[in-house]
Amino acid sequence: MKDAIEYPNAHIKGGYAGKILHLKLSTLSHETIPTERYAQWGGGNGLGTAIFWDYCEDKTITDGRCEENVVVLATSPLCGTNAPAAGGRCEVVGVGYGQIPIGWFTRSNFGGRYSSMMKYAGWDAVVISGKAPHPVWVEVTNDTVVFHDARGLWGKGTKETQLSILARLDKDGNGWGWQPLPGKKDVGVEYSTQRPAVCCIGPAGENQSMFGCLVHDLGNGAGQGGFGAVWGYKNLKAISFFGSGGIKVADPMALVEARFQVKERYAADVEKPDIYQWGMLGRVFTSTFVGLPSDNRRMQACMGCVMGCRSRYDIGYGNEVSCQETSWYGHYAAKYAGGDPKTMAEVTMQIAEYCNDLGINSYPFEHGLDWLERLWHEGWLGKGKKVHTDLDFGQIGSLAFGKALLEAVAYRKDIGEDLAEGFIRAAVKWGREEDTKNGNLLFPYWGMPEHGYDPRAEVEWGFGSIMTDRDINSHEFNPLFWKPTIDIAYGRNPRIEAEEVVKLVAEKLEPYVDGPKCLDYSDENIYSDAVMNLTRWFIHYSRFWKNSALFCDLRWADLFDTNAPGNVGATADPTVGEQVFWNAVTGEGISFLDGLARGHRIFLLQNAIWALQGCHRDMVKFANYIYEKKMEEAEFFPFYFWPCRDEHGNWSYQDVLHRHLDRDKFEEWKSRFYAAEGMDPTTGWPTRKALEAVGLGHVADELHRHGKLQEEA
Amino acid sequence: MAPTRDEAKHLLRELPYEAWLKVGYMFPPKGISRRKAGSLRELMWTLQPSAKSLPTVRLEVVARWLREKVGDAELAMRIEAIHTGEGSYAEKCYLAYQAIKARHDELAALAQGGDDA
Numbered sequence: 001m002k003d004a005i006e007y008p009n010a011h012i013k014g015g016y017a018g019k020i021l022h023l024k025l026s027t028l029s030h031e032t033i034p035t036e037r038y039a040q041w042g043g044g045n046g047l048g049t050a051i052f053w054d055y056c057e058d059k060t061i062t063d064g065r066c067e068e069n070v071v072v073l074a075t076s077p078l079c080g081t082n083a084p085a086a087g088g089r090c091e092v093v094g095v096g097y098g099q100i101p102i103g104w105f106t107r108s109n110f111g112g113r114y115s116s117m118m119k120y121a122g123w124d125a126v127v128i129s130g131k132a133p134h135p136v137w138v139e140v141t142n143d144t145v146v147f148h149d150a151r152g153l154w155g156k157g158t159k160e161t162q163l164s165i166l167a168r169l170d171k172d173g174n175g176w177g178w179q180p181l182p183g184k185k186d187v188g189v190e191y192s193t194q195r196p197a198v199c200c201i202g203p204a205g206e207n208q209s210m211f212g213c214l215v216h217d218l219g220n221g222a223g224q225g226g227f228g229a230v231w232g233y234k235n236l237k238a239i240s241f242f243g244s245g246g247i248k249v250a251d252p253m254a255l256v257e258a259r260f261q262v263k264e265r266y267a268a269d270v271e272k273p274d275i276y277q278w279g280m281l282g283r284v285f286t287s288t289f290v291g292l293p294s295d296n297r298r299m300q301a302c303m304g305c306v307m308g309c310r311s312r313y314d315i316g317y318g319n320e321v322s323c324q325e326t327s328w329y330g331h332y333a334a335k336y337a338g339g340d341p342k343t344m345a346e347v348t349m350q351i352a353e354y355c356n357d358l359g360i361n362s363y364p365f366e367h368g369l370d371w372l373e374r375l376w377h378e379g380w381l382g383k384g385k386k387v388h389t390d391l392d393f394g395q396i397g398s399l400a401f402g403k404a405l406l407e408a409v410a411y412r413k414d415i416g417e418d419l420a421e422g423f424i425r426a427a428v429k430w431g432r433e434e435d436t437k438n439g440n441l442l443f444p445y446w447g448m449p450e451h452g453y454d455p456r457a458e459v460e461w462g463f464g465s466i467m468t469d470r471d472i473n474s475h476e477f478n479p480l481f482w483k484p485t486i487d488i489a490y491g492r493n494p495r496i497e498a499e500e501v502v503k504l505v506a507e508k509l510e511p512y513v514d515g516p517k518c519l520d521y522s523d524e525n526i527y528s529d530a531v532m533n534l535t536r537w538f539i540h541y542s543r544f545w546k547n548s549a550l551f552c553d554l555r556w557a558d559l560f561d562t563n564a565p566g567n568v569g570a571t572a573d574p575t576v577g578e579q580v581f582w583n584a585v586t587g588e589g590i591s592f593l594d595g596l597a598r599g600h601r602i603f604l605l606q607n608a609i610w611a612l613q614g615c616h617r618d619m620v621k622f623a624n625y626i627y628e629k630k631m632e633e634a635e636f637f638p639f640y641f642w643p644c645r646d647e648h649g650n651w652s653y654q655d656v657l658h659r660h661l662d663r664d665k666f667e668e669w670k671s672r673f674y675a676a677e678g679m680d681p682t683t684g685w686p687t688r689k690a691l692e693a694v695g696l697g698h699v700a701d702e703l704h705r706h707g708k709l710q711e712e713a
Numbered sequence: 714m715a716p717t718r719d720e721a722k723h724l725l726r727e728l729p730y731e732a733w734l735k736v737g738y739m740f741p742p743k744g745i746s747r748r749k750a751g752s753l754r755e756l757m758w759t760l761q762p763s764a765k766s767l768p769t770v771r772l773e774v775v776a777r778w779l780r781e782k783v784g785d786a787e788l789a790m791r792i793e794a795i796h797t798g799e800g801s802y803a804e805k806c807y808l809a810y811q812a813i814k815a816r817h818d819e820l821a822a823l824a825q826g827g828d829d830a
Contacts (some may be wrong), residue, residue, distance in 0.1 A: 037803065061714050108755065289740045289743060289765050289766060290765060291763060291765060323743055324743055327738070327743060327746055327766075328746070329745070331746070331748040331759070334758055334759075335751075335755055337757030339754060339755070339757065339761070341758075341761070366746065367747070370747065370748065371747070373730075374730070377730030377731075378730070433818075442747070451743075451744050451762075452740070452743050452745045453744045453745070454745075475742050478744075479741075481743070482739065482741040484738075484740065486739075486767065488802070489767060489802040489803050490802075490804075491800070491801025491802070491803065491804060491805045492801075525765050537763075538734060539795065598753070632735070632747075635735050635771065635774060636734070636735040636736055636737055636747075636769055636770050636771055636774060637737060637739075637745065637769040637770075637771070638769070638770070638772075638802060639773050639802075645763070645809065651730015
């Protein structure tokens, strides 16, 4: 370990388990790190980034599949508590695999009960370094850490892997009734009715496909970043946590009171849900994007969530699948089924489940499959064609084709050998580089697929992605698009008029912004300082409150909410805001803005890592089509409403289709962004002044040693 | 005048890929999924109402596609009338769905019927 950051003033009052587990795979040994050293980073993303800085001895690596890479799975003080929609997330950081042009130090995140169980076992994070000499899985039961040979699990899907581990850990074979487990400290044996929480990889990770993700239980996956491939390289099949402990809450009554306040003001009426509600925290929402093949289901939620967004069914498949994995194949399945919605749903749910079992991040298929189909129709791809495949694209939409495609990617077979390196690299190899530039492949930033919100319209999403390391996948502002757009589509007046909603949101963003101008998405304003400062708030919020404190992206930020008086959202609220829950659990007494400042500090440290990896502002650019082609939704999508302000200062929801970004204006916007964030506009690297201002002088020293510091005059 | 059996089959055919229509779905909060429809039938179920998504189409483009690519001027006129008529976008999508379904069912019955007169 080099350059350890010392934090003599760090203190812990509540929320933390107190220690961090370092798994040294190369020697199949472990050590304990005191959490106190890292507590000032909060948890999750910040804590993990700080640990990476200290424990990764070569931060110039650009492919996470190496012994030097350090991966951290980190909880937050809120994990395992009943802070609303903040108890169940787990953050993953480290150098990833599959991004373009470099495998950045990056992040991912998953839900469920893994982070809770990690803390119940007494650990705030697990640090993974080195490479095991053979496949292993790690059993953590309270303080006991055991490395097991995983050669018998290698090749198994994530479901069978977890079931095998659970069976192994069922010490008395009672099928998870009362279960004995080694107690903590001087306690001999303790008992629990809980089950261990396992995070593992499937074949996609084992075979080091960039699609490889980490999977926990049935439907929780850390997809972006290719961390499954990183685990696969490191011969790490799974880590299980099983604990009988609890979490000390600094002010339990404050936590309970705030939780009741949230229920009082924001909770949906499940008997009479307001289906036209605007807001994140109080919405009724299921994250399965296909008509369900069964009406017999029950909600399934992450630990501490206020609303289960997933389901379990009586049909034997599709349990807990959610979000994009339930939409990417649906259209093709419907086509193959002749439009029969039941068959379409059955195939879609089974394919979604198979993605999780193989440990595949399905997002690249969102646009990638459409592109493959194009190549097949053009005669570029097919049996005996320029790009040979035995996959029968004539059967696209069938269950068999979907499975064959997923297996190709997971096992690096057929075209999967190339696709496992990512669609962009495959396109270049196949002589289709132009498709990466002209929008035939909708991968606008870092070789990652467009999320479904085009950067040319939803600029804060695009700016937030390109100024970081990946598709930001953070929904703070994007209800400002789909809420009014849906209301207008259905002929309703927008539930909150544009003039009101921009005021509500802008108040939440103070003092980063000065009034609602930051929410003017008109062509004339998107390169303004106001939007630049909104983007800064966006990144700082997501870095700390979302990815470090681990408030769920599908509930927070709550910037406006029609369930509450005055349509005021819960974010930053003095009685129910994020900081209220943080302080109740930790006893720290920080403000909401303090959290944003921590987000900025985390972002600076990450920029230092990216600089060491080789990042330069000249690399921070969208795919060409974002600058050169107007949005093609204009051909099929009728409108794309965002708040806009006219020349008289009047607000309305306006269609912002028919535009592309201006390369020169964005480059100039970047310069202002870098300067505002404490980075050198000529390079994009953090300045010594900015780093020292947040206690990271030793980081500046490291940058200097690598020639990555523009010394101020 | 009703189409002949061969005409019905022709109107129901799958078009060459270059002639496919860009369509899409909006899945809040996942976003917009962009897809393509290669036949009248595929367009029909793309527009089928769903509690999970909102179809994303431009009806004037749909009408043009029906006229120029599918070759169904009669249905194109109906869609144009829906497009220029009263109602919200979602209502128009539903009316378009009904019109396309009716036309599809009519053509399918003709295509499956006996020999041309």
